[in-house]
Every structure is written in C-alpha cells, then in structure tokens.
Amino acid sequence: MPKKKNIKYLKPFKNLFVIILVPFAIWMLFFDTNSFLIHHELNSEMEDLENEKEYYKKEIEKDNKAIKELKTEEGIEKLAREKYYMKKENEEIYIIEYEDSLAKQSNEK
Known part of the structure; x- marks a missing residue:
C-alpha cells in the first residue's frame, strides 16, 4: 500500500510540462537578474529615496522662508539680536537662562 501513495504524489512530476515549468519558475523567482528578490x-x-526627496524638499522650503525673512531689515535685526546678542547703542541686553535650557546646552556639548 505505501508504494501506491508515493506513486500518486509523483504522478504530476512525470508530465513534461511540469518538469520544465517548476525549474523555470524557481529560476525566475530566485536566480535571474530580474528576480523577485x-x-x-x-x-x-x-x-x-522618495522619502529622502520629500525631506529635502521640506528643508529647501524652510530655508527659502528663512532667506526671504533675512532679506528684510527686521529679519536681519532679529537674527543679530537673538543669535549673536548684538545690540543698539544706548541699549542693554539681559540674557535669561532657565535651568532646563542649561541642562540641554550642557548635553549638546
């Protein structure tokens, strides 16, 4: 009896079409230069790359806004005051730092 079960499962592999199709499918799926993998x-x-492209488009947009802002006199003054701590004559600047901002600065360095 066990021999008849084995013969039953091997019967499709005796067909010439299946003998050719199975290796061809395996070749095309895994080994060919145009394989699925x-x-x-x-x-x-x-x-x-598409995600990276979107990221850089957003960054360019943000930089263009910053450039547009720096083209105005108020934008230049704001940058000079906030980033470089510049001041006008007859003016004093007080820098107030909070404890949580000090902790962030020491972690960045």
Whole structure:
C-alpha cells in the first residue's frame, strides 16, 4: 500500500510540462537578474529615496522662508539680536537662562 501513495504524489512530476515549468519558475523567482528578490530590494530602495526627496524638499522650503525673512531689515535685526546678542547703542541686553535650557546646552556639548 505505501508504494501506491508515493506513486500518486509523483504522478504530476512525470508530465513534461511540469518538469520544465517548476525549474523555470524557481529560476525566475530566485536566480535571474530580474528576480523577485532583486525587484523587492529595488522597490524598497526607491521608497527610501522618495522619502529622502520629500525631506529635502521640506528643508529647501524652510530655508527659502528663512532667506526671504533675512532679506528684510527686521529679519536681519532679529537674527543679530537673538543669535549673536548684538545690540543698539544706548541699549542693554539681559540674557535669561532657565535651568532646563542649561541642562540641554550642557548635553549638546
């Protein structure tokens, strides 16, 4: 009896079409230069590059806004006061630092 079960499962593999189709499908899925695995890698790489492209577009947009702001006199003055602590004559500047901002600055250095 066990021999008949084995013969039953091997019967499709005696067909010439199946004998050719199975190795061809395995070859195309895994070993060919246009295989499924390579397509999957390329698609994931394209997705990463599209995300990176969107990030840089947003950064360019943000930088263009900053450039537009710095073209005005008020924008230049604001930058000079906040970043470089510059002041006008007859003016005094007091820098107030909070404890939580001091902790962040010491961690960044």
